[in-house]
Amino acid sequence: MTKTKIVVAGPRGKMGSEALRMIEKEERFDLVACVDRKYDGMKVKDIPSLPAIDAPIYEDMEQCFQNVSPDVLIDLTTPEVGYKHTKLALQYNVRPVVGTTGFTNDQLAELESIADEKGIGVIIAPNFAIGAVLMMQFSKWAAKYFPDVEIIERHHDQKLDAPSGTAVKTAQLIQEVRTSKTQGHPNETETISGARGADIDGMKIHSMRLPGLVAHQEVMFGSNGETLTIKHDSINRESFMTGVKLSVEKVQQLNVLVYGLENIME
Numbered sequence: 001m002t003k004t005k006i007v008v009a010g011p012r013g014k015m016g017s018e019a020l021r022m023i024e025k026e027e028r029f030d031l032v033a034c035v036d037r038k039y040d041g042m043k044v045k046d047i048p049s050l051p052a053i054d055a056p057i058y059e060d061m062e063q064c065f066q067n068v069s070p071d072v073l074i075d076l077t078t079p080e081v082g083y084k085h086t087k088l089a090l091q092y093n094v095r096p097v098v099g100t101t102g103f104t105n106d107q108l109a110e111l112e113s114i115a116d117e118k119g120i121g122v123i124i125a126p127n128f129a130i131g132a133v134l135m136m137q138f139s140k141w142a143a144k145y146f147p148d149v150e151i152i153e154r155h156h157d158q159k160l161d162a163p164s165g166t167a168v169k170t171a172q173l174i175q176e177v178r179t180s181k182t183q184g185h186p187n188e189t190e191t192i193s194g195a196r197g198a199d200i201d202g203m204k205i206h207s208m209r210l211p212g213l214v215a216h217q218e219v220m221f222g223s224n225g226e227t228l229t230i231k232h233d234s235i236n237r238e239s240f241m242t243g244v245k246l247s248v249e250k251v252q253q254l255n256v257l258v259y260g261l262e263n264i265m266e
Ligand SMILES: NC(=O)C1=CN([C@@H]2O[C@H](COP(=O)(O)OP(=O)(O)OC[C@H]3O[C@@H](n4cnc5c(N)ncnc54)[C@H](OP(=O)(O)O)[C@@H]3O)[C@@H](O)[C@H]2O)C=CC1
Pocket: 009, 010, 011, 012, 013, 014, 015, 016, 035, 036, 037, 076, 077, 078, 079, 081, 098, 099, 100, 101, 102, 125, 126, 127, 128, 129, 161, 240
């Protein structure tokens, strides 16, 4: 069996360390190196709390790619770093699977055009949990009938980006079917700035950050005399690993950028 050679960027992170545990268990995957911002030259197994894998750690991604020639990069870092890593991977013909959120629309468009030009697959998935993808799809369906919608996302308090990538993606999917409208009273005012949340095409997004939370989202629709709430909770980070696994497999068959797990789920 030919194993897929994988590099993980962000191995000490909450998601990166979960991805290492997943790769360790998968016979068809091989962790060939990690890219971190410290511990250059050390091995994964030497870092406390990481699995006992013999893969080297690099601080320089180019050096890493030159030495280990991976098939796939899994990036789970920060928005700025993840964007640079994805571009570099494409330059080296390494297929990126990106869970990192917070890329701008311009960055996504640029990555899409590089992927097209090079004919290399990229998967950028704001949420790898199957239930979250279904929650977004059900929300898109509901928005056809209920154009008044508010998105409430709740995350742990170490999260850097707000709103979450999932909330943004949900609003974008809803926008594809919803009749554009401004919600609430036409004369409503905020007596405290931000009270009504962020705005995408008249839809409101509310971001909560609290210790104890993992990743949760409610999409609430309102109409005459009824409301509909579609809700998803990730209660641990293993919930994201089914989607990471699927993406690693599918990205090797793609020659374009795919944004969202729904596009590769059968
Ligand atoms: N798509 C999905 O399903 C999911 C996506 N995410 C996204 O994944 C990303 C990571 O989340 P999470 O694991 O919670 O965050 P963490 O902060 O726990 O992990 C990020 C890791 O990236 C490391 N890092 C920072 N800069 C670099 C660099 N230059 N090179 C290599 N590593 C670097 C950090 O190191 P240090 O600790 O030293 O700062 C840290 O270990 C976020 O964007 C988040 O939104 C999260 C969950 C699910």
